Amino acid sequence: MSATASDDAALRRAVLEALQRIAPEISPSEIAPDVPLRDQVDLDSMDWLNFLVALHAKVGVDIPEADYAKLATLDQLLAYLKAKRASASHTNGA
């Protein structure tokens, strides 16, 4: 099954909700998708870890530490999560 535009929007919403749980002061509409998140939102290493924990709970993807560097911007993060979910459903035969 190919991901639809509405799947993409739902993923984006889930990511922004997880981010807002950690940083309640942000307004999701103001997050630039191509600027590193940590340049826009005050996230220390504990906040980042909590963000990933929340993402894991919402989206079901456990991001290994080695991949953190690839996930600077919102766009990168969304593309990464989409790819991980696609490969997970592929290996599950779903």
Add this chain to the structure above:
Amino acid sequence: MIEFKLPSLGAEMDQGTLLEWKVKPGDPVCKGDVVAVVDTSKSAIDVEIWQEGTVYELVHAIHDTVPVGGVIARLLEPGETAEHAEAEKRRIAAAVPVPAQAAPAPQAIAPLSPTPTQAAPPAAAERRRVSPAARVRAQALGVDLARLAGTGPQGAVTLEDVEKAATAKAPSPVDRALAMRAAIGAVMARSKREIPHYYLATDIPLARATQWLAQRNEGRPVTERVLLAALLLKAVARALARFPELNGHYRDGAFAPGAGIHVGVAISLRQGGLIAPALLATDTLPLDELMRRLTDLVARARALTLRSSEMSDATITVTNLGDQGVDLVQGVIYAPQVALVGFGRPSERAWVENGQVVAMPLVTASLSADHRVSDGHRGALFLNELSQRLQQPERLDEKP
């Protein structure tokens, strides 16, 4: 009979406002139980009791402002009767110095006309004069009586005062931010006025520590990974074992070494401000447990739900500006503590090793310490010990 007094809630807190009782007369309590929630300018704090007994009476009502050290509840010791407690109360009340106008009695005789409860001044004196109707209304409207200036007789808070305050309203976030800023200012001003600080700093190579952590975290689910911040706290706690003069409190002209190593963790709050609750017995915690406690402590500090022991027991503070920070922090000691350890941003910098210039992850660790208790020489040895500890990260997870 046990007189349960409001414990210290941190250096800058000399009073608290009762928000909630978690117990009622007749309830049994054990060591570590939370008996009340008290509001300070920084946080709502769960007040723990460290004795065992049965709640006999609650001395203060919700919204009362109580000084640190004021009796807030009385408890029966295991096996004690109510009659015995009443006798004890009378004995304690009689022992309270008689007010100046009364001639000192040659022998301790229970005063006849003022009843013992009236004669016990610490609790009674701190009670706000509030009309009963005003108190009920304040509770209903969520108005904090402690912040109200009364316009009634002898400064009593009237129903009108409460209703005026409720309509003016919106005291919460702005008030708390202002109060917190004032509290931080007061304790830092006192620290800078009274403590002869000296400052040291050194660069610590982190290659081994970060590699070891990365290997340890590899394959672990996100909920079980350990941050460098936790490893740094552990290293500080371990290094302190040989430097008791950096761990403890300076009070009344003398230094008292800490009974344990309880590292206070400076946590910045998103809405502004700072709070430094303690990770109790930091040196004894296995790394995974330390990480769990740190995560929990940060979450509760930000949700403003901390425990009284966390607010009062820190024996040193660590401030970690983290990877969004700057290279060096020269901190202000959190009196009555005698030292503060700071970590700047870990980053790759040029480093000479075995005659070669290499790119090395480094962190600049700093020490601010109290010259009344220690000297720069010992402080320097401590920072070197800290650096050595971080070169053998695997040993930080072993039992001491």
